[in-house]
Amino acid sequence: MHKNRVMHVQNIARFRPRWPAAKAGFEKAWLLLALGIVLTQGQGQAAGAEFETCVASLRANAQAQGTTSATLARTLDSVQFDPEIIPLSTNQPEFKTPIWDYLSGLVDQERVDDGRSMMQRHAQAFATAEQRFSVDRAVIAAVWGVESDFGRGFGTRPVIRSLTTLSCAGPRQSYFRSELLAALKIVQNGDIEPSQFNGSWAGAFGHTQFMPSTFLRTAVDLDGDGRRDLINSVPDALGSTAAYLRKGGWTPGLEWGYEVLLPPHYAGPSGRTRKEPLATWAARGLRRMDGAPLSGATPAGLLLPAGPTGPAFLVTRNFEAIYSYNAAESYALAIALLSNRLRGRPGLVAAWPTDDPGLSRAERREVQALLMRQGYDLDGKADGVIGTKSRQAISDFQQRHGLAPNGRASASVLAALRR
Template sequence: MTSANAPDRAARRRVPFMALCVAFGAMNTAGAFPAGAASFQECLAALRPSILASGVSAATFDKATSALQPNPDVFVLAQAQPEFKTPIWDYLAGLVDEERVNDGRAMMQRWAQALATAQAKFGVDGATIAAVWGVESDFGRSFGTRPIIQSLATLSCGSFRQAYFRTEFTAALKILDHGDIAPEQFVGSWAGAFGQTQFMPSTFLRTAVDLDGDGRKDLINSVPDALGSTAAYLRKGGWTPGVEWGFEVRLPQRYAGPSGRTRKEPMAAWAARGIVRIDGSRLDGGPNAGLLLPAGPNGPAFLVTRNFDAIYSYNAAESYALAIALLSDRLRGRRGLATPWPTNDPGLSRADRRELQSLLMRRGYDLDGKADGVIGTKTKQAISDFQAKAGLPPDGRASVSVLAAARGR
């Protein structure tokens, strides 16, 4: 998603296409869109009657599609989702860093009234709402730049999960037809998510709210609407007011017992297995929880409640939900993880990634003059080449060892 992550989620916003992303990995992307623009236009013409029958006006459909060209890049991007491709310690290093924590605290102060209103209306605390905002779009700095209509039209005419994307394509056209969003502002991720907190079009139609009371549901230009809509989504996804998402725990040595986010048991059952809070205190009751071991029993461990599942419903990846949960804790003033990840080469914060990119450019690597902290194809290629020359495994990771080598050479 390139959001802060890469935007480029009752009613799930991203679950269908996140499952789709895995399936895309087995496809020949060169053949995902069978022919050229002529076939694309024939596909759109075939879709027109059913989309008009759903309530979209002919004028809106024709204006949006008459000169539209397909973008096969979306099929390639579907294979590169960081929630599934990136080691969790790299994924979290860039999402829950000091920069985002400080920005989030400032944004919570700035938008305190909107967050308070959203919490009063939907029961979701402000830190969780702000954490979603921070991960999805870096607090409004990164919405994604791909035209939503083009992306969804291309996916609708591709060779996989057409029904899902045609539903989203139709919903996107309804948004234009209703005048909720200006066509020139309707941009976002490769898969159609848009706005401050990256809603899919069908979810916008089902869930978006007008929190600022101006008569429009505007997730692009209205921060209150985006924050309120996010709270509404999480509440529909099962959020229970007043319940923690979970907390870090300490396992007994050589723990080999049950685990899994969906295997919820009473706290007493986990306590009986020797599990304690990370500070050593006993589990003292609370809601049923599942034991999440995102890197196995030798890494950080968490007991997670149904509110973690509500976050998970926003984007069906445990690493994503954990990023939201941990960031929300930091925004509340709590400390970060106590248990280190099981790696001797941790990932880099965004500030460190920018430094690494600057050092690589000084060595002549072509990164389009950008030290933005985003580890894209060119940066990965440059890192891999530098690693090979520095005697490191050329895996393309932006890691502590690479930054140390770049600083020292």
């Protein structure tokens, strides 16, 4: 995980969906997507034919930079090309996520309850990380919850295989080659065994999904066993996350921001990075939603993730520290709002500008279960993850019941399924 990390961003950087307007348009869109994947897989196969030559070059470069023959034997001798990686790295998803859908799945009561439980279970590790790096433990916990659902979802792809594939084919090969070199150093240092070194398609791994180069720069051995292990050690993962946020500019004792109420028909300045004193925003008519005074010289920017008719936030430099973890405003807002809930604070007050809200993970599982009851093939999974099969089934259900076939797991779909 770092500023340039490729996870999450494809799914959350754009809030407005581009849904096909009718069934024919929907089918055409999926046909084009399928064609693109087939073509990309063909490119992956071509890259695979030259894979051995590429790996030989990677070995020579790694050895020249200090990677031992023993490490190379453990990592690259048996590495194979992964043809599934290239489509993941080059195809934008067809369905974009509205921010209200994104947040409803990440900041739900289930994750709040799980987070509070984990904060109690690992209270000593949280206390140590907070004391050593002066980062709020609720923010550390929120990152953990969003990144891996508190350790439930690390990713299952071998990191070395993924990074080697991306180093030899697809875009940004030079970037992934540097990440591969970092991954080899991690193995050589003895921090992670190759057999356990699994993560996302892009190479992020562990409880809080660090990229290898970020691990080398930032990871810490909080449990004191002599290894920095983000996969098997919760304390190391929590401490490393706190260390990263502190290096990212976290200021102890400063709130990440506040939900605010805009004056009627507000048309003034906005933007996360346009920071001015809180007193200046108060003079423009903004008020804290919780009724507390809005005053002082603390710089803050006005974040309007859905425009002036949706929830509004004044965000400080600590929001920027969260943003540095993964450069998307929706991601940083999810961390910030979840951290508030983990502290026992209320959730959002203002409503999102939609008449069809998003669903929690429990509600998404209910949608999937009801779809399967009606005969849709979802591989028997009601896991709350709305993937390709779920979206196709939802779109077909919507088409049959007079709803816009946009493939969203939304309140209107759940209500129709319940009827």
